[in-house]
Amino acid sequence: MLKFFSAKNSWYNIAFYSLLCAVSGGLILRLQYSGFFTDLMFLDFRRAHSHLGFFGFLFPMIWHHFEKSKVWICGQRLKIFYCLLLVLSTVGFLVSGYGILAHISSALVLVVWLFFAVSIYSKVKGLAKSIPISIIMAALSIVCLVVLSRLDQNITPLQLVRVFLTILLFGVFGAFVIEKLSARPLPFFLWVVSVLGTGLFLSQTYLSHFFSLFPIILGMCILYALLKRRYSLVLKTDRIRIYYIILGFAFMLTSLELIPNNHFTAVSGIHYFMFLVLTNLFFDFKSHLYNIIFEVASLLMSLFIFLPNFFVTNMRHTSIVLSIVSVVLVSTIWLGISRKNLSG
Numbered sequence: 001m002l003k004f005f006s007a008k009n010s011w012y013n014i015a016f017y018s019l020l021c022a023v024s025g026g027l028i029l030r031l032q033y034s035g036f037f038t039d040l041m042f043l044d045f046r047r048a049h050s051h052l053g054f055f056g057f058l059f060p061m062i063w064h065h066f067e068k069s070k071v072w073i074c075g076q077r078l079k080i081f082y083c084l085l086l087v088l089s090t091v092g093f094l095v096s097g098y099g100i101l102a103h104i105s106s107a108l109v110l111v112v113w114l115f116f117a118v119s120i121y122s123k124v125k126g127l128a129k130s131i132p133i134s135i136i137m138a139a140l141s142i143v144c145l146v147v148l149s150r151l152d153q154n155i156t157p158l159q160l161v162r163v164f165l166t167i168l169l170f171g172v173f174g175a176f177v178i179e180k181l182s183a184r185p186l187p188f189f190l191w192v193v194s195v196l197g198t199g200l201f202l203s204q205t206y207l208s209h210f211f212s213l214f215p216i217i218l219g220m221c222i223l224y225a226l227l228k229r230r231y232s233l234v235l236k237t238d239r240i241r242i243y244y245i246i247l248g249f250a251f252m253l254t255s256l257e258l259i260p261n262n263h264f265t266a267v268s269g270i271h272y273f274m275f276l277v278l279t280n281l282f283f284d285f286k287s288h289l290y291n292i293i294f295e296v297a298s299l300l301m302s303l304f305i306f307l308p309n310f311f312v313t314n315m316r317h318t319s320i321v322l323s324i325v326s327v328v329l330v331s332t333i334w335l336g337i338s339r340k341n342l343s344g
Contacts, residue, residue, distance in 0.1 A: 010079055011064035018056025018086065019279065020333050025049035027326035033319035047102075048094040053274060054168065055109055056086050061282045062131070062176050063116070071123050072116060085109050110139055127175050129188040130195075134171025137196065138164050159203045162266065166199030169273060170218070177244065177277055181237060183225040194218040198251060202261060215255035222248030236280065236291060243276040260309045268306035272298070275329070283337045290336030297328040 029045040031037050066072040085105045092101030117132035124131065145160035175191055197214025200207050226245050231238040250269065253259040275298035285291040304322055307313055 008067075009064065011060040011067060011074070014079075014083060014086075015057050015060040015064060015282070016337065018052055018060065020330070021090075022049055022053040022057060023326065023330050023333060025052065027323060027330055030319050030323040030326055034316055034323055043094050044097045045094065047097055048090050051093050051102075051106070052086070052090050055089060055106075058168075058173055058274075058278065059113065059116075061278065062173065064282075065176070065180070066120065072120050078112070082109070082112055085112070110142070114139055126179070127186050127188050127191060128179050130175045130192045131172050133188070133192055134167050134175070134195065137171065137192070138167040141167060141199075155205055159205050162202045162204070163196075163199035165266075165270070166202055167195060169270070170198070171195040173278055174222075174273075177240070177281055178222075178225050180281060181226065181241060183241075186221055186225050190217075191221060194221055201255065202266065204261060208261075212255055215251040219248040219250075219252035219255075222251075234288075239295070240277055240281050243272070243280070247273060247277070262309070264306055264308050268302045271305060272302040275301070279333075285336045286338050287336070290332055293328065294332045294336060297325050297332065301325045301329070 025045050026049045028037060029049055032045065063072065063074060067074060085108050089102055089105035089109060092099055092103075092105055096102065113135050117135040121129075121132040141160070141164045145157060145164065148155050148160060171192060174195070175188070178186065194214055194217040197211040198218045201211040201214055202208075222244060226241045226248075228241070231242060233239060247269065250259060254261050254265065259265060276295060279298075280291075280295065285294065301322060304318055304325070307318070
């Protein structure tokens, strides 16, 4: 056990197994929607699945990078403590949703994130500066979430959670991807402000119409950073650039109301970004074939989640298709992702 946490690639290990468990949880969730595993309906796989993706995959993913570059060296005790929080929060969400165990463990997870943000703030430059700033902004947005939801009964927690998720996904991980792809430099303050404005626009509160231009600004930032004259579809990094650029256009189309700003778009976008950009960038596949299968399955998942925006779909039939796609994703992650870094 201690050897696992002392290994130089322990964050990589944690990210890999968390991703595998999160996608497996998503598979069980889709099977429930399809009419299977109904005896397990008392378990909240939706919240466990989504939080494990953020807590267990995304943050360990960037911590592995910062540990390799010696920007942030994490001690063995903190790794064990964080893994304990991962287990407690997942069990908490699974058994009782937003119960006391999930609340306490999630709050402590946030403390670890803030500790990381403060630790690296003076060590990072350029667009990477938005990573610690965005973590702090995301923490503050939770405080605003609690206060505003009590002051205004018309504002729902889900609306404000969209602000939190946008700041995390793009202020932290979106900036990380652009830095990793050696893209054109962007001023970090422009990125942070455009991400925050986009989050407020996506919240669908009375504030949204004041920030309708910010998704266009964010999309243009993505295009400026990642566009280049020639792309080779054989190169994975070029395909990731294209996927991210498509997301930039999607932000702009949502701002222009050509794409609906709703739940289906949000969930589809999150899965698209998590799989096609973040997972694709972070993990190496054993072969080009495994990589292509993973990307096709990820595209299909995002597409079928998005389809109800334009077509009347049967939820059970859609869930069956998504269950099949999820089986492909779980299999490809387990069989196709290179294990060379898992040995430590």
